[in-house]
Amino acid sequence: MDATLxxxxxxxxxxxGETAITAVEDVSFDVAEGEFVSLIGPSGCxxxxxxxxxxxxxxxxxxRVAVAGExxxxxxxxxxxxxxxxxAFPWRNVIDNVGFALELRxxxxxxxxxxxxxxxxxxxxxxFERRHPSELSGGMRQRVAIARTLAAQPRILLMxxxxxxxxxxxxxxxxxxxxxxxxxxxxxxxxxxxxxxxxVQLSDRILVMTFRPGRLRRVVQVDLPRPRNDDIxxxxxFGAYVAELWGDLRExxxxxxxxxxxxxx
Amino acid sequence: xAPAYALTVRRSRLAAALLILTAWQALASSGLLFRDVVxxxxxxxxxxxxxxxxxAFYANLRVTAFEFxxxxxxxxxxxxxxxxxxGASHFLSRAYERWVHYxxxxxxxxxxxxxxxxxxxxxxxKIAMGTISxxxxxxxxxxxxxxxxPPVLIRVDRSFRATPWQMATKIYLPAxxxxxxxxxxxxxxxxxxxxxxxxxxxxxxxxxxxxxxAYHRFDMPGMYALLLLVVFLVAGVNMxxxxxxxx
Ligand SMILES: Nc1ncnc2c1ncn2[C@@H]1O[C@H](COP(=O)(O)OP(=O)(O)OP(=O)(O)O)[C@@H](O)[C@H]1O
Ligand SMILES: [Mg+2]
Numbered sequence: 001m002d003a004t005l006x007x008x009x010x011x012x013x014x015x016x017g018e019t020a021i022t023a024v025e026d027v028s029f030d031v032a033e034g035e036f037v038s039l040i041g042p043s044g045c046x047x048x049x050x051x052x053x054x055x056x057x058x059x060x061x062x063x064r065v066a067v068a069g070e071x072x073x074x075x076x077x078x079x080x081x082x083x084x085x086x087x088a089f090p091w092r093n094v095i096d097n098v099g100f101a102l103e104l105r106x107x108x109x110x111x112x113x114x115x116x117x118x119x120x121x122x123x124x125x126x127x128f129e130r131r132h133p134s135e136l137s138g139g140m141r142q143r144v145a146i147a148r149t150l151a152a153q154p155r156i157l158l159m160x161x162x163x164x165x166x167x168x169x170x171x172x173x174x175x176x177x178x179x180x181x182x183x184x185x186x187x188x189x190x191x192x193x194x195x196x197x198x199x200v201q202l203s204d205r206i207l208v209m210t211f212r213p214g215r216l217r218r219v220v221q222v223d224l225p226r227p228r229n230d231d232i233x234x235x236x237x238f239g240a241y242v243a244e245l246w247g248d249l250r251e252x253x254x255x256x257x258x259x260x261x262x263x264x265x
Numbered sequence: 266x267a268p269a270y271a272l273t274v275r276r277s278r279l280a281a282a283l284l285i286l287t288a289w290q291a292l293a294s295s296g297l298l299f300r301d302v303v304x305x306x307x308x309x310x311x312x313x314x315x316x317x318x319x320x321a322f323y324a325n326l327r328v329t330a331f332e333f334x335x336x337x338x339x340x341x342x343x344x345x346x347x348x349x350x351x352g353a354s355h356f357l358s359r360a361y362e363r364w365v366h367y368x369x370x371x372x373x374x375x376x377x378x379x380x381x382x383x384x385x386x387x388x389x390x391k392i393a394m395g396t397i398s399x400x401x402x403x404x405x406x407x408x409x410x411x412x413x414x415p416p417v418l419i420r421v422d423r424s425f426r427a428t429p430w431q432m433a434t435k436i437y438l439p440a441x442x443x444x445x446x447x448x449x450x451x452x453x454x455x456x457x458x459x460x461x462x463x464x465x466x467x468x469x470x471x472x473x474x475x476x477x478x479a480y481h482r483f484d485m486p487g488m489y490a491l492l493l494l495v496v497f498l499v500a501g502v503n504m505x506x507x508x509x510x511x512x
Contacts, residue, residue: 055424081424085417091439101425104435145421152425 002068003078003155003188005031005054010063012049023049025213026063031156034186036179038199039207040245042253044260046214047192048084051160054190055081067156080154082162084192088133088144094120095129097144101152119147122177124170139166143174150181156188163198171195175202176227183226196249200241201228208248211256218248301485312486313493322475329471332388332460336395337453343396344403344452345445349437351404352411362408369401373455374462381467391463391471398459402451410444411437446510453506457499472498 012024023046031037041047052058054065056074064071067078080101088097096103099116107115120129123143133141142165149157163171179202182189193199199206206220222241224232232238286306292298293305304312316322351358351365377394384390414437422436438445464473472495479488 052420055420057420057423075424075426077426079424081421083417083420085415087415087417087421089418089421089436089439091442100435104425104427104431148421 003033003186004068005156005188005190006064006066006069007050007054008064008066010050010053010065012046012053012058012060012062022213024053025215027209027214027216028063029207029216029219031188031190033188034183035204036182036189036191036202037205037207038191038193038203039209040193040196040199040249041209041214042211042249042256043194044256045209045211045252047209048160050214051081051084051158051190051192055079055158076156078155080149080152080157082146082149082157082159084160084162084164086138086141086145088136088141088148090133093130093132094125094136094144097133098147098151100148116147116151119151122150122181123147123174139170142166146174146178150178153185154187155185156190157182158190158192160192161194162191164194171198172201172233178202179226179228196242196245197233199245200224200238201233206245208245209252211252212259217252220245301483304486304489308486309489309493312484312490316487316490316494325471325475328388329460329464329473332391332464332471333395333457335392336456336460337399337449339392340396340399340456341403341449341452344400344448345407347400348404348407348441348448349411349433351408352441353432353437358408365401365404365408369405373398373459377463377466380463386467386469388470391460391468394463395456395460399452399456402455403445403448406444406448406451407441410441410448413444414440446506450503450506450510453502454499457502461495 007030008028010024010027011022014021014023027050029037039047039050049058053061053063056065056072056076056079066072067076072079088094089100092100095113095116098120099107099112102112102115117126117129120126123146125140125143125147128136128140133144136144142162146159146162149159163174166174175198181187191199191202200222203222206222208217208220209215210217220241224235224237224241289303290306293303347365351362373394376397377390380390380393384393418436418440419432422432427435460471461473464471465477468474472491476488476491476495479485479491
């Protein structure tokens with residue numbers, strides 16, 4: 001199956017009349033099969049709104065999302081999502097959390113546990129298989145959620161700030177592993193992030209969003225070779241990409257801050 | 266809790282119990298009240314022994330236990346289903362949940378005449394009383410529990426394309442476990458009330474019937490003995506539910 005993701009003229013408003021907020025306005029882009037695209041933008045610019053829309057979790061449609069050219073209506077089997085909020089099931093231990101999607105599909109127990117164990121190890125949680133989320137740190141819980149979606153081996157991977165609660169080192173290492181899998185499986189990937197370095201480290205392209213209404217401001221092609229090892233992460237080219245993005249984002253972020261101050265004052 | 270404190274607590278409890286028993290005994294022997302209204306402790310103890318050795322007591326206990334068991338089985342199952350539906354569907358909740366809330370505090374015994382007409386004076390009408398009593402607290406707790414489930418967990422489930430049945434069994438039920446146990450706890454209590462109350466009307470069997478029978482025969486010690494037994498039985502069931510829900 002061709003796993004191209006197309007987003008066309010997506011618009012989403014919240015509320016009505018005076019207080020209506022246009023969270024996302026006329027956003028269109030494609031993510032080619034096997035491509036890794038990041039979406040970056042200031043807090044509150046509509047990234048999660050767009051994320052839910054692409055995942056088929058939003059009821060009212062304005063615009064369309066297509067997988068391999070076919071418009072989707074609701075959650076699509078090819079799409080796997082990692083959410084921004086903490087989402088490990090508190091009543092399941094780590095291994096059963098990670099095997100959740102496989103369990104829904106009716107995969108035999110032994111096979112499921114084996115696959116789950118593999119992904120638990122991949123996110124660095126071996127030894128914690130029988131622990132419950134309440135016994136883990138916030139970052140570990142987030143890794144459980146990442147492993148749960150990876151274990152489902154989706155053709156299209158959507159992630160909403162999956163590494164936000166991790167420290168810089170873990171974030172780099174985990175980012176490396178996720179791209180490794182992504183390259184292997186040629187997963188079509190859309191990553192939403194706050195982090196400029198993360199976006200440059202992982203992406204083929206970066207979409208920069210504006211603050212309210214959320215539009216696409218610019219698309220940056222990242223022409224750095226893979227794998228993006230330490231040499232590349234410390235290279236001047238890498239720094240140049242980050243600086244360039246920061247120039248764009250700074251403007252949008254300060255508009256976001258002003259809007260917040262205005263609303264508060 | 267410090268052991269010394271726990272000991273004081275236990276001693277105070279014992280002291281209060283002794284005080285009540287002494288007061289009762291004093292009242293019984295004072296002759297202030299008609300002798301049979303407050304029988305002496307010895308006569309109650311004797312009646313307790315007679316009751317516990319009579320086969321009639323166990324036959325009636327079996328009837329009550331059967332009615333109670335069937336009532337909580339049907340009542341809590343219906344309560345769980347309705348609670349899940351009300352909690353998960355915004356539409357159903359808006360349309361019908363207020364009915365459940367309005368009906369919940371109505372004393373169910375006022376429906377008993379209708380149940381008698383519908384089911385007759387046998388087991389069925391008593392079971393129906395217990396069932397409708399049990400249904401309301403379970404349905405209300407479960408509905409509130411479902412609404413307390415973090416929306417992101419439901420989104421995860423939807424993104425993995427869970428069927429409605431998987432949604433109910435793998436997300437809602439485990440997520441509402443605490444609320445459900447709380448509802449069952451309340452539900453079992455009111456089901457016991459419903460069944461016993463129904464047995465005191467028109468019925469020819471059950472512990473509630475025995476109590477009323479003792480009353481009509483003016484066998485006050487026997488009646489008090491039965492009341493004590495009911496209290497201990499209900500407390501026992503209650504304790505068992507608490508223990509199970511903690512495990
Ligand atoms: N359910 C909702 N009802 C009303 N407004 C909403 C709702 N969800 C989001 N919004 C508004 O839409 C805007 C975009 O929200 P969104 O969650 O998409 O931002 P975001 O870019 O993901 O931010 P962050 O980076 O902080 O996660 C915000 O202004 C928010 O207030
Ligand atoms: Mg967000």
